[in-house]
Amino acid sequence: MKKMGTMEIVKGKLQIGGMDLEDLAKEYQTPLYIMDEAHFEQTARIFTENFQSKVFQGNVLYASKAFTNIYLVKKVKELGLCLDVVSGGELYTALKAGLDPQRIYFHGNNKLAKELEYATEAGVGRIIIDNQDELTLLLGILEEKKLRQEVLLRVNPGVAAHTHEYIQTTNEKSKFGLSIHDEGTKDVVRQMVTSEWTDFRGIHCHIGSQVFEEESFFKSADLMIGYAKELEDELGIPIKELNLGGGFGVYYTPEDKPFELGAFLRRYVAHIEESLSEAGLEPESVDIEPGRSLINGSGSTLYRIGSIKHPMKGDPFLLVDGGMTDNPRPAMYQAKYEAGLVSRPDAPSEQTYTIAGRACESGDVLITGAKLPKAQVGELLIVPNTGAYTYSMSSNYNRIERPAVVFVKDGQARVAVKRETYADLIRNDVE
Ligand SMILES: *Cc1c(COP(=O)(O)O)cnc(C)c1O
Secondary structure, eight states: OOOOTTOEEETTEEEETTEEHHHHHHHHOSSEEEEEHHHHHHHHHHHHHHSOOSSSEEEEEEEGGGSOOHHHHHHHHHTTOEEEEOSHHHHHHHHHTTOOGGGEEEOOSSOOHHHHHHHHHHTOSEEEEOSHHHHHHHHHHHHHHTOOEEEEEEEEOOOOOSSOGGGOOOSTTOSSSEETTOTHHHHHHHHHHHOSSEEEEEEEOOOOSSBOOHHHHHHHHHHHHHHHHHHHHHHOOOOOEEEOOOOBOOOSSTTOOOOOHHHHHHHHHHHHHHHHHHHTOOOSEEEEOOSHHHHGGGEEEEEEEEEEEOOSSSSOEEEESOSTTTOOHHHHHOOOOOOEETTOTTSOOOEEEEEEOSSSOTTOEEEEEEEESOOOTTOEEEEESOSSSSGGGOOOGGGOOOOEEEEEETTEEEEEEOOOOHHHHTTTOOO
16 A cells, blocks of 8 residues: 555554544544645645646636535635636535635536526625526626626537546547537637627636646647647637646556656646647646645555455455445446555455455445455554545445544644535435
């Protein structure tokens, strides 16, 4: 198991943020989401310090769908990031945390009327239009409210990034955005340009997630710049903003080979600058939208082993007190993780286990082929690299309570989200 962030072994036992994990488990129970706050801050700084240019303003937008809550948004604010939201609920969280609405970018491929009303009234910085119907809906709302809104259009540059099909969003069959190869897309832009209710700022794309090839990002940036140039020439309008999305790949297992972030971002900026200069474009700002790459490595999930079971065939099971309810990614798209034993993180591996959860689904398996020392019932198991798309995708299946989220830093723990109670589970039940 690779040690992330501030993880260190003290007296043979694993610590994060200077906190003993057994102490955390006793205090907050398991499963438990642990966020390494210093590591998150450091990662955010790598983004803001390296995605900088003399030619354009570089904006780093954290994609809150990866993991969000009030405390996290407060960190986003403090670290000088902007925020992507994709629903009224994410927007509500951001506003409740006191984030300046101008720093909020509203995405989504089928925004509801009530969400567009909420976002425009709140005065969000940008709404990223996905399709013609959504634009029609928005224009109606703006006209009725006599509000003017800054908008971007999500386009699909048609780059097939090498990644798992379910999390690839820019092939030609994608449900997101409008294709740059479709002439009709320009009509949608024209409406945004001519309407008195919208201030058309530019275009957005997001080529997919967990992408490891730098070339995919460079290629999509070139295509976006090429398309921006086409729009400027044909429609005679300036493209003030290019939003190039996120999708930077991260480490889950040794199969994943992420690029060194700081160096990659500097090469990315240099590439964008060169491509802009060749096209003769001078946008005011270029945005990137990291979600996973900003937060995933800072999060770990702590479980307690409740049973070790030897089936008639195959590897023995380690049954833990969480599973697909706190992390549906393995069940949903065969996502891979590493695991370790908290009390002996460095002991040699002796046994291959299947780590399974407690939900009533055979597919509730967190890790297959996990190589660990011989585990014991009652031991703590840690799964690192669970910062993104775990808590935010969690469910109450089987009426299992969601775990607490605890931020740790410099020997201090701080609860960001309380563990759910049974009472929380029946809160909306009507007798
Ligand atoms: C999901 C998403 C992101 C973030 O993707 P990551 O893979 O988590 O970096 C950014 N922008 C948009 C529009 C998205 O949908």
